[in-house]
Amino acid sequence: MTALIIILCITLLIIVAVQIGKISELAQKIRGEEEVEQESNNRSAYGMLLFLVAFLVFCIVTALYYRNYMLGYGPHESASEHGGKIDSIFNITLVITGIVFIITHIALFWFAYKYRAQKGKKVLYIPHDNKLEVIWTIVPAVVMTILVVGGLDAWNEIMADVNEDEDYMEIEATGYQFAWDIRYPGADGVLGARNYKLITATNPIGQDWTDVKNLDDIKPDEIVLPVGMKVRVRITSRDVLHNFYLPHFRVKMDAVPGMPTYFVFTPKITTEEYRAELKKYPEYQGPALAEEPDGPRLWEAFNYELACAELCGSSHFSMRRIVRIVTQDEYDAWIKTQNSFFLTSIRNTDDDPYNGKALPIPMDEKKIEEPASTSGTDTISTDTIPADTLNKDQK
Numbered sequence: 584m585t586a587l588i589i590i591l592c593i594t595l596l597i598i599v600a601v602q603i604g605k606i607s608e609l610a611q612k613i614r615g616e617e618e619v620e621q622e623s624n625n626r627s628a629y630g631m632l633l634f635l636v637a638f639l640v641f642c643i644v645t646a647l648y649y650r651n652y653m654l655g656y657g658p659h660e661s662a663s664e665h666g667g668k669i670d671s672i673f674n675i676t677l678v679i680t681g682i683v684f685i686i687t688h689i690a691l692f693w694f695a696y697k698y699r700a701q702k703g704k705k706v707l708y709i710p711h712d713n714k715l716e717v718i719w720t721i722v723p724a725v726v727m728t729i730l731v732v733g734g735l736d737a738w739n740e741i742m743a744d745v746n747e748d749e750d751y752m753e754i755e756a757t758g759y760q761f762a763w764d765i766r767y768p769g770a771d772g773v774l775g776a777r778n779y780k781l782i783t784a785t786n787p788i789g790q791d792w793t794d795v796k797n798l799d800d801i802k803p804d805e806i807v808l809p810v811g812m813k814v815r816v817r818i819t820s821r822d823v824l825h826n827f828y829l830p831h832f833r834v835k836m837d838a839v840p841g842m843p844t845y846f847v848f849t850p851k852i853t854t855e856e857y858r859a860e861l862k863k864y865p866e867y868q869g870p871a872l873a874e875e876p877d878g879p880r881l882w883e884a885f886n887y888e889l890a891c892a893e894l895c896g897s898s899h900f901s902m903r904r905i906v907r908i909v910t911q912d913e914y915d916a917w918i919k920t921q922n923s924f925f926l927t928s929i930r931n932t933d934d935d936p937y938n939g940k941a942l943p944i945p946m947d948e949k950k951i952e953e954p955a956s957t958s959g960t961d962t963i964s965t966d967t968i969p970a971d972t973l974n975k976d977q978k
C-alpha cells in the first residue's frame with residue numbers, strides 16, 4: 584500500500600513538473616523568450632548575493648557562538664606543555680585558510696551576480712594569462728611551504744623521545760576491544776617484560792612473572808598523573824588498531840599491534856585548576872545531568888579523559904577512561920593506595936612461578952589481605968562521572 588502511494592506521488596510530481604515546463608514554454612511564446620530568460624537570470628543572481636551574505640554570516644556566527652566549547656579556545660587552553668605549540672599551528676592554518684575561504688567565497692558569488700547574462704553586455708574572453716598563472720601557483724606554493732615547514736618543526740620537537748638522564752615517569756597503555764589496560768611501573772620505576780605468548784584470561788597483557796620487575800607493577804582503574812612531571816606513555820594494542828587520545832593534552836598516537844609507539848607529554852594544569860577555569864564561563868554553569876537540575880554544575884563534573892580515537896569496533900565508545908592530574912603530594916598519596924597486580928591477582932595461584940615459595944625480591948605481602956578484583960582494568964571510578972556518560976553495563 585505504502586509503495587503504491589509513493590509511486591502515485593512520484594508520478595504526480597513528474598506530471599506537475601512537465602506541466603510547469605509547458606506553462607513556462609507558453610509564457611515564453613507570449614511574452615518573448617528573452618524577457619523570461621532575463622528575469623530568471625536576475626532572480627538567480629540576487630539569490631547568489633543572498634547566499635553569499637547568509638552563508639558567511641552563518642559561518643562566523645556559529646564559530647563565535649561555539650567558541651568556548653572548542654579545544655584551543657576560551658577555557659580549553661592546552662593542559663600540557665607542548666599543546667600550545669599545536670594550537671598555534673592550528674590557528675595559523677585557520678587564519679590563512681580562513682582568509683582564502685572568505686576571499687574565494689565572496690569572489691565566487693559576487694562574480695556570479697555581477698557577470699550574469701544581460702542584454703547588450705558582451706563577455707571579455709581571456710584564453711590565457713601567464714602573469715595570473717604564475718601568481719596563483721607561486722602564492723599557494725609559498726604559503727604551503729611555510730605551513731608544512733612550521734608543522735614539521737613542531738612535530739620533531741613534540742615527538743622527541745626522553746633522554747635517559749632526565750627526570751620522567753613511564754606508564755603503559757595497552758588497547759584492546761574494548762578497554763585500556765593501564766600499567767604503572769611500581770616502586771622500582773621500571774615496567775616488567777611482556778610476551779604476547781603469555782597472554783591468558785588472568786594475564787591480559789602477557790606479563791612475564793619470572794621478571795622481577797613485573798612483580799610490583801600496578802594496574803589502576805584510572806590514570807592519575809602528577810602535574811609538571813614529564814610522562815612517557817608506551818602505547819600498544821592487543822588486537823586491532825586503537826588510538827591513545829587525550830584531547831585536553833593534545834596527545835594522540837596510534838596503538839598498533841606488534842609495533843610499540845610512545846608519546847611524551849608534561850601535564851601543566853591539574854583537574855581542579857581546569858575546573859576553576861571552566862567555572863568562569865557561562866557555558867559551564869548548567870547542570871551536569873538533565874535529571875538533576877540542582878546537582879553538580881558542568882564545570883564541577885568536568886574530567887580529563889582518555890578516548891580511543893580509532894574506530895575499532897562496536898563498543899569503541901566504551902574505551903573512555905578518566906584522567907586525573909593532581910599535585911605531587913596527592914599523587915604520592917594515591918600511588919600508596921595502589922596494590923601490585925601480581926600480589927592481588929597472581930600470587931599463590933597456578934600462574935605464580937613462586938607458588939608456595941618466597942619471592943625473589945622483598946615485597947610487603949601482608950598489605951594485601953585478600954585478593955581484590957582482578958579485572959579492575961575494565962571499570963572506571965564512578966563517583967566523579969556524570970551517570971549518562973557511563974556505559975549501560977557499568978551503571
Ligand SMILES: [Cu+2]
Nearest residue numbers: 825891895902
Ligand atoms: Cu579502540
